[in-house]
Amino acid sequence: MTENKRQFRAIKGTRDILPPDSALWNWFEQTARNTFESYNFREIRLPIFEETELFARSVGADTDIVSKEMFTFNIGHDAESKEEPSQTYSLRPEATASVVRSYIEHRMQTFPGNLKLYYVGPMFRRERPQKGRYRQFYQIGAEVLGQSDAAAIDAEVIEMLMTFFKRADLTRTTLYINSIGDKNCRPQYVEKLREELRKVADRIGPDSQRRIETNPLRVLDSKLPEEQAIIGKLPRISDHLCDECREHFAKLKEELRLRGIAYEENWRLVRGLDYYTRTTFEVIAEGLGSQNAVCGGGRYDGLVELLGGPPTKGIGFAIGTDRAILSLQESGKLPSLPALAVFVAWMGQAAYLTAVNIAQKLREAGLAVELPPEEMKFKRSLALADKLGARYALIIGEDEVNSGTFTLKRLADSDQKKLSKFDLLEYLESERRDTRA
Ligand code: ATP
Numbered sequence: 001m002t003e004n005k006r007q008f009r010a011i012k013g014t015r016d017i018l019p020p021d022s023a024l025w026n027w028f029e030q031t032a033r034n035t036f037e038s039y040n041f042r043e044i045r046l047p048i049f050e051e052t053e054l055f056a057r058s059v060g061a062d063t064d065i066v067s068k069e070m071f072t073f074n075i076g077h078d079a080e081s082k083e084e085p086s087q088t089y090s091l092r093p094e095a096t097a098s099v100v101r102s103y104i105e106h107r108m109q110t111f112p113g114n115l116k117l118y119y120v121g122p123m124f125r126r127e128r129p130q131k132g133r134y135r136q137f138y139q140i141g142a143e144v145l146g147q148s149d150a151a152a153i154d155a156e157v158i159e160m161l162m163t164f165f166k167r168a169d170l171t172r173t174t175l176y177i178n179s180i181g182d183k184n185c186r187p188q189y190v191e192k193l194r195e196e197l198r199k200v201a202d203r204i205g206p207d208s209q210r211r212i213e214t215n216p217l218r219v220l221d222s223k224l225p226e227e228q229a230i231i232g233k234l235p236r237i238s239d240h241l242c243d244e245c246r247e248h249f250a251k252l253k254e255e256l257r258l259r260g261i262a263y264e265e266n267w268r269l270v271r272g273l274d275y276y277t278r279t280t281f282e283v284i285a286e287g288l289g290s291q292n293a294v295c296g297g298g299r300y301d302g303l304v305e306l307l308g309g310p311p312t313k314g315i316g317f318a319i320g321t322d323r324a325i326l327s328l329q330e331s332g333k334l335p336s337l338p339a340l341a342v343f344v345a346w347m348g349q350a351a352y353l354t355a356v357n358i359a360q361k362l363r364e365a366g367l368a369v370e371l372p373p374e375e376m377k378f379k380r381s382l383a384l385a386d387k388l389g390a391r392y393a394l395i396i397g398e399d400e401v402n403s404g405t406f407t408l409k410r411l412a413d414s415d416q417k418k419l420s421k422f423d424l425l426e427y428l429e430s431e432r433r434d435t436r437a
């Protein structure tokens with residue numbers, strides 16, 4: 001028998017987020033939570049798989065996401081379960097469908113006011129993996145569901161998004177907005193677009209040709225250089241909005257201006273999901289190459305009804321965390337995150353008990369402390385403290401135990417202080433306050 005030395009690796013398109021990057025991820029997500037909660041949004045935790053049908057109905061069976069990007073499986077027949085053997089499930093490619101499913105299931109229309117929810121977690125799409133595009137990726141999203149479609153809601157959602165990016169120091173961004181009309185005006189526009197596209201069909205690529213019949217709006221999204229001049233001459237939705245949609249869009253822009261949010265209009269911004277109406281928006285960031293969209297969002301007023309719920313208005317966005325973090329890393333503007341504060345360099349069994357006690361006290365005070373589990377030679381101990389990036393080494397030998405004073409060595413400049421147990425905690429805490437301020 002040959003020994004199987006096969007090494008396992010993360011599946012293509014998935015990755016491990018290791019320290020220290022994981023600290024940056026946590027900080028980024030925590031900054032989102034804090035910002036969203038300051039706008040009175042609250043978290044919803046959702047399953048990561050749902051019935052395939054839910055996504056087919058909401059995202060749209062003809063979209064790229066549903067037609068070719070979902071991970072779908074069935075649970076198989078189990079004699080004791082009443083589940084249909086043919087029932088298929090999909091790993092969620094996005095979360096709005098689940099939020100809406102949950103809204104209907106739990107009759108959240110009976111909750112007071114507009115429902116403001118956010119979520120954080122992984123999504124799954126079977127795409128070709130490349131920089132900024134993964135098969136398991138992460139989103140932070142927010143949704144507002146309720147009876148009102150006031151443009152002030154759209155503006156607040158966008159303000160919250162841009163405020164979060166500012167707090168996370170993701171500032172080299174551009175916000176694009178558009179209105180893609182509603183069921184009263186979009187069908188006529190789409191027909192008009194289709195007519196114009198048919199006239200130029202022989203001059204556009206096969207993808208765009210196919211979309212003339214299936215989804216002409218998506219042609220506007222084309223990045224092919226040879227199609228740009230043709231697309232530039234196509235009819236624009238802004239010239240075909242009904243009065244209500246035009247007013248809503250004008251109000252949104254006014255609201256954004258009064259909130260001090262910079263934006264650019266982009267008539268070609270259509271988004272790839274079927275459920276959008278009126279307001280659509282996208283944020284792009286620098287340093288990402290062609291995968292530069294870090295957030296997509298928009299209004300979806302018909303979606304709750306489409307999934308069998310009561311008439312409800314909705315708007316939301318989803319931030320691509322992987323790309324946002326990449327952009328932050330490229331910008332080099334990373335926050336200084338809490339690191340190892342104290343390495344306890346203890347020597348001799350007589351010092352061990354004191355070392356354990358002091359480590360407990362410092363940890364209780366919220367400091368990160370490394371206590372070597374086995375005795376180490378003094379030099380090796382300090383070398384390890386340095387490599388681990390500790391701010392301080394706390395030296396505890398037999399002499400220190402006897403005298404009750406300890407040496408605290410700042411590793412950056414080798415500055416040393418002798419402190420009693422009591423002063424030690426006080427000193428470290430005040431020093432921490434100063435470095436945070
Ligand atoms: P793209 O045009 O880049 O494929 P999308 O329109 O499919 O994006 P949405 O469904 O609107 O994206 O999702 C919102 C955000 O989620 C995107 O702006 C992006 O930042 C992120 N995102 C989408 N797909 C992936 C992926 N496969 N890997 C990493 N991030 C992704």
Ligand code: MG
Pocket residue numbers: 272
């Ligand atoms: Mg996509």
